Amino acid sequence: MAKTWPKVDLPDYPDQISADPRQLSITSEELLKMYSAMRLARTFEEKLAALYRQGKIFGAVYLGTGQEATSVGTVSQLQDGDLFSTVARNLSAWFYRGVKPEHVLARWFGKDQAPSNGRELGLFLADLNEYGIFPYHNGSMASWIPAGAGYALAFKMRKQPNVCLCFTGDGATSPGDFYEGVNFAAIHKLPMVIICEVNQFAYSTPPHLQMPVKHVADRAAGFGIYTETAFGNDLFTVAAAARRGIEHARKGNGPALIEFKTFRRCGHGEHDDMAYVSKELRSFWEERDPIAMYRRWLVERAGIEEGNLTKIEADCERRTDAAVEYAESVPFPKSETVVERLFAPSPHDPTDDDRNRGVEPIESPAIPALTAAQDRSAGGGHF
């Protein structure tokens, strides 16, 4: 018996980018930078998947194939001093911000590469100073929404005109942490922007089993915050929606929740064959691949010479190959370092002198009693 899927209502998203290049004030250099970041992520991830299948990667591999426009379109709108967090599928955002592919791959290989030095998976990076990527707890993708509120609180306390941007997903709008973080940020009008990539499946669970409303944006009403829903595979639609959300937050108007409809074109991890996704849905989104759409627009609408793009594509291949070479050359962390860096040094860490304090007596011990009347201690009353 042939497998059947629940009926999917396909949205009416276009299969080409609609922006008029004459209306966009973006230099061709910037256009190519965005293409390069998206293309590098795709090439890098294809290589990563191949290495995984060859058994050269420890653990699982998670890819962001199909979500490159949401990542790059959004982070292209950040300014100096802004912070952001990513999920496993925002590699193109890292590359746009200058993270080196060879360093990423060395971490995937479990090598002695800063800042995690083998302690954390390759898909999780925090580097406040270099890239503005804040440290987060990745047990659940909702769990860093409270952290995002904390960074936004820090900006507000310092009267610093920056925003904190948190990528998350549709499934992550179900746990309580999402609400606790948004609630706190909304109460204090904190400059936090949530970018919710609705990629159609939380692992295998579709949105209609994840939430009783049609859009993540519908959830924003409970907090009275700014929200938008937009097509996530059109780079310029993404950039414009992200910009409006970021500006709203930067002006001190409180958090923004920007929802992008997109599609995870690969499994949750490379171990997942996506048997739960209908062919119809796959084809619909394959025809709307964000990189293919953007490439077509660059050549057909923006007048970019195809040769420039093939050069970038060759460069992405070269950089990916070089990343493999580099990652293989980096040594593994020494096993004896495993207990290092558990605690940061602190000003009052004990010294040998501290250990000779003599007897420090308790003159009149406080003893709980059965009744207040029996209480012999200095207090009185139970509290």
Add this chain to the structure above:
Amino acid sequence: MSQTTYLQAISDALRAEMRRDPNVFVLGEDIGVFGGAFKITQGFLEEFGSDRVIDTPISESGFVGAACAAATVGFRPVVEFQFIDFIACAFDQIINYAAKCYYRWGIPMPVVFRGPTGGGIHAGPYHSQNPEAWFAHTPGLKVVLPSTARDAKGLLTAAIRDNNPVVYLENKFLYRHYREEVPDGDYVVPIGVGALRTTGSDLSIISYGAAVHLCVEVARTLEKEGKSVEVVDLRSLVPLDRETILSSVKKTGKALIVHEANITAGFGAEVAALVAEDAFEYLDAPVRRVASLDVPVPFSPPLEMAVLPSVDKIADTARHLLAY
């Protein structure tokens, strides 16, 4: 030096650190306008303003996550849990965010989680717990339990200046039931150094938190019976002052471990294992423990007192060991 309650010592240390360092701020439920359920932060809102004394919504996971984040960009937040029982609502952020951040990426997170623990005040199952073992079991968290007003001040000062997440567990019975001379001005007790509350040669009683008071009372009772008991107060479970435990047990040859948290998988089991592993040849008796029974802390006073360790229960076990 001035006579200060345990509660006032906590309040004094917090206020002094907020005056000293503008990056210290406090957040929690009802800590601003109301001054905290136990009045630790009374007057703080007036002195430091609502930017640094933040009344939060009832959402422990939310404000703990926010505090942890602010701690990685130069702030030193001190989170108050109204009762430590509610720390369970923020467990995920503490275990999976705070405890692991420095290990994962080398980014320090100087944040203090503090709140009232313990029974003996007839507050029932949700306002009487002792959760130290949950946190001591998680690498990356320091766990501190002051038993005196001096330590309450000195350890909180050290905790706020520490560059790591510190779980600072106060005892709500001691808040207003214990007072002593506390040094004025800057006073630090380093985290990771135990204290001797009495010295003795016949038996070591190893304890921490409010239970130390019971142990001191037992030592005095037994002194009248001609026995010499040494009471070791751990003060912090992580880092653990192994040297003080081992040197005491090697001297007396007998170890009794006492804590208020329930016995099974309590921190006393860890101390017993340490003694068994590293001081076995010095022991003249089995290692024994006195702790709460393995039930939730009940409300009704006779039930509650039946659950908690007491001077009599500890003294009985101590006499058994002394006679062994």
